[in-house]
Amino acid sequence: MNYDGLYEVIFKSADNAEIKLCDESHPIFKAHFPTKPVFPGFIHFEIVSKLFSLDITTIKKAKFINLVSPNEILVYERKLNTFKVFSGEKEVANFSL
Numbered sequence: 001m002n003y004d005g006l007y008e009v010i011f012k013s014a015d016n017a018e019i020k021l022c023d024e025s026h027p028i029f030k031a032h033f034p035t036k037p038v039f040p041g042f043i044h045f046e047i048v049s050k051l052f053s054l055d056i057t058t059i060k061k062a063k064f065i066n067l068v069s070p071n072e073i074l075v076y077e078r079k080l081n082t083f084k085v086f087s088g089e090k091e092v093a094n095f096s097l
Helices: 043-051
Strands: 007-012 016-021 061-064 073-079 082-087 090-096
Touching: 007 043, 016 043, 043 073, 043 082, 043 090
Parallel strands: none
Antiparallel strands: 007 016, 016 073, 061 090, 073 082, 082 090
């Protein structure tokens, strides 16, 4: 599956999902810094909404720990309405809905 060209789903289950982000040519990577393509943290909410068929109405807590760059593979781990996002071994974000 390819969502608006931003990412491709590699794996998905009820509690986990793995995606590969596209390259820096996607407009979303130009949102923060024109000379350094960075994935905006708020897009994680849109991704989990689509991947896990959630209607997000409230974000209770969100922490963006590390920058995410184009072409990275992200893993979303879900426990009820709490998510942890990893790129390789490093946690890049966590949030509760």
